[in-house]
Amino acid sequence: MNKSMINGKEMILKQDDLEKKLIHFLREDLNLTGTKNGCEIGVCGSCTVLLDNQAVKSCVKKVSHIVDKELITIEGLEGPQGELHPLQQAFIDAGAIQCGFCTPGMVLSSHAFLLKNKNPSREDMRRALKGYLCRCTGYQQIVDAVELAAKSY
């Protein structure tokens, strides 16, 4: 039996679903629509999810990739009572959100990055976010948000 932990809950994956694109499975079948589709070819990062705390682009992955792994989408980052993760709060406080379409991917990729990098410089942050497009913010307030949140990791 194929299993996966999705946002902290164990889920049994149907054989028929394994070949589906992960992004469609999440959005259409599980209604996890915080995962956005910006390009569907793996270059914009809007569809980012965490697989065992690694940021991956769900538009270029199949459901079979999540077997026996722990998957977190933007819906799974906040606490059980809906408390915001410090990084989410930092995105709000730093004014890093405009249209918000890139935001879930930005938050999750920054989260994966901060888990591994304790004292990153702004340059490191910019490098880490290179694979994630934002057309609205010019990135400055996003980098501000990551910097602000870095302290709580």
Next chain:
Amino acid sequence: MKKAWRNDAYSKVTGRAQFTDDMKLQGMLHCVPVYSQKYIHCKIKGLTGLEEAAAIKGVVRVITHKDIPGKANFGQIVQDYFMLTVDRIRCEGDVIALVVAESREQAIEAATLIEVIGEELPLLLDPQQAMADEKNLIHPGKGSNIINHHKIRRGGDIDTILADCDKVLQRSYYTGHVEHGYLEAETALCHERPDGVMEVRGSMQHPFSTRRFVASLLGCPLADVEIVGNPTGGGFGGKDDTAAMVCARAALAAKLCGRPVKMTYKREWSIRESYKRHPYKLEYTIGLKGKMIHAVKVKMLADGGAYTSVTPWVTWRSTVQCCGPYQVENVHCDVYGVHTNNIFTGAMRGFGAPQVDFSVEQWVEDCAQALDMDPLEFRRINMVTQDCETITHQKLDNHIVSLEEVMDKALEISDYVNKSKQNSHGSFKSKQSFSSGKSDAPVAYDKLYGIGLAISYRGCSLGAEGMDFCSAIINCQFDGSILLEVGIHENGQGAESAMIKLLQRELGVKQDRIRYNRPSTSHIPDGGTTVASRGTLMGGGAVVHAVENLKKIIASSVYEKLQCSVEEVKIDQDKVYGPRVTMSWEEAMHQMFLNSDYPYAFGVFQAPKVDWDEETGRGNAYFTWGYSCQIAEVEVDLKQGKVQLIGVSAVHDAGKVVDMDMIKGQVYGGFTQGYGMGIMEDIGLKEGRIVHNNFNKYKIPRSTDMPDFKVEFIQNPDPNSPSGAKGIGEPALEIAAAATANALHNALGKRFDHYPMILEKEK
């Protein structure tokens, strides 16, 4: 740190925000567009594959123009765009049919079976040739391929005047198509309600324009269509016509199938079909007398592509601002919009200004060089000043003309004068280390350095382009909470939050009382499109007027309780009071309930009158103007052919600032788009086809392309704007490419006459 605040931030950071494609309706079908893979310009003799497509499993209906109950053609100015083609294909993005199926995959599969039986027509891809061609007309009914011609005739015979100048320069510039690149592609979700109203949700910038497109295609009154606002994943001017057509097509499918229909675009369809920024060809002849720009003769050709869209308005702004922010005695300007078989072009943040600014801000420096003058000094001598006259004879006396102050501030925060001593001018001679703004590390020896500047003035809001008015509704509840609705649209820029902040500031109540109620088109009058940086200016004006009305209503209801006259009633700090008695806001609202008075007000802001004479190009084109200066610093690695932006400073006079975090976000994002346009963005147009149809090939700036910015504001509250604000969305973008061009010139010692300014790798 002061914390930023937005009403939609929580929903967006948690993934709860429901963009249109995130929603589903019971029994929903999926609709996809069909394009011709063969033709770009042809007469349509018929369609093949319709039956085969209809036979694919899951397909519910194949729709062609024959199924349209209303009109197939529509447009904001000229109704020359066919939402489904009838007898011609005019560009690659034309939609020949729709397929509706139970699943999107099924619809996509069926769509590949449909093609046009066509009779090929000659391709007109060059505006110059298209303009001259009187035989091959893209719209045969129009008699010519010219969309519009705007002009300015100021002073005497321009050729005689130029001949009399001390020095004459000639310069030509070319600019490319630019894609908006909003991260959320077009999407719509429509269903016909039991009451017969077509309810439309979608990603768009202008719900009222969308409503017109939908009603026209369905052949029904405006009141039978309700556009419900959803979050929009970026617009930048690009979610008007095309986004509206996607909604209209989905509505048509919902009507014909009797079921809810979703239509969500793939990125490739979005880039193929959506309008772009106009490519321009600009030819300037500049005559200098003494230290002054004495005469300018300019001709611009804008490639409008296959359809009119808002080309006449875009090119009008280029006309009014054709000499940049400079005073010029003699101007002879001709601006043409021309049809070609390229993708059509329309509104994009900047709206006809970036092309002009890119040119003017470069030739201004060439003029200074020709006179052996400092370009800053040359700008100071020629720029618009308080009470001066613009090239269209508008006297700038109704607001503070702060251009020089804005420029000085930018020079100061960027340390421009000192840094410009380090400009490489094409040689590696200046090798001293200096602060690059990014770190204090010395700059490597094999890179060239340049710092460059550009300035602009920009007419605010629509000007003589169109009707300019907007309304707001404040509906206070008897428990003290407040509902606010404004006739502008949240595109992601924070318009709703700005309106809340303004209401809070003007009314004098706590912000957390206020809930923004995103209005549908059935709830508030048409407030015009949220473009032209007019959201804060026009919507804010309406809010301020609604507050004025509301205060009167409250005062005349509660004055007796406050034991004072109506005139003595004040509202501030969440209190309603007179000289003797004070009530809390809640008490006042409750009192109004007891008095059977509604604390409800409607407010309207009509833009002050503007005027324009098409023949002479004379008029008060805009009711007020904003001022900007941006400075870019670049490092160029010639071996790699790579430009790295290492510093940006921007100063704007956008009037009174409503929210510092949001306005800065506009500048960061606007500059970044303008920089992308200047340096990398290329749709890869080949014979009328867009080759760069996704973000792998259509490159937009990434985090590593951008440095940290320094941004400041000169805040002169504008007397013509009730809220004092003027707008920032477009000023933020329009001179970024020009500043970068000047920085590149100072690094390389040569000029680019076109954008994108892509360097070749050294061989």
